[in-house]
Amino acid sequence: MIKQGFLLLAVVTLFITSCKPTVSVTTLTGKWKYIKIEHPNASPPDTVKQAELDANVPYIQxxxxMKFLIVWGGKxxxxxxxxxxxxxxxxxxxxxxGKTRDFVFYVSELTENKIVFESTGPDGSKVTALRASKF
Structure with a gap:
């Protein structure tokens, strides 16, 4: 019974770790246009309206x-x-x-043309973006 429990734990751990995307500078490099921004931890949860995204054309580069830049509304x-x-x-x-602020983006999905990343906490957001260009 104990051996079965350890085997099940090993299989679950392997499954969970195999689902995480591999994040590399090569895969990240480029410009990513935001197509969806969610605020799942807000009360109530919220999503930025598509019209606002279309008007402001936000992206992360x-x-x-290993530098990044976020642009919103051309600024x-x-x-x-x-x-x-x-x-x-x-x-x-x-x-x-001149000060700095440290935080973490967790990448839950990363393909050649799509990225989903999120920050935690009450002000956290979940961003889905499509690759607009590579360098």
Whole structure:
């Protein structure tokens, strides 16, 4: 009975770890246009309206030098650097006052042309984006 429990645990662990996307600088590099932004932790949960996304054309851009840039409505919203740790992007955002803010984007899906990443906490968001270009 105990052996069956360990076997089941091993199979479940293998399944969970095999489902995580492999995040690499090569795969991330390029411009990703936001097509959906959700706020699942808000009360009540919320999604940015498609008309707002169409009007502001938000995107995130990752460079081979491990830098990022977020643009919203043609204006720079955020920028900084990142490191990779499994399915996590550890973000260091440069703030206007010269300080920095650290947070994590968890990448739940990553293909050649689509990325889904999210931040946690009450202000967390889940972003789905499609590749607009590569460098």
């Amino acid at each position: 990752f460079t081979p030098e 720079f919203l955020s920028h900084g650097s990142f490191t990779l740790n499994g399915s996590n992007m550890n973000i260091t955002e440069k703030l206007p006052d």
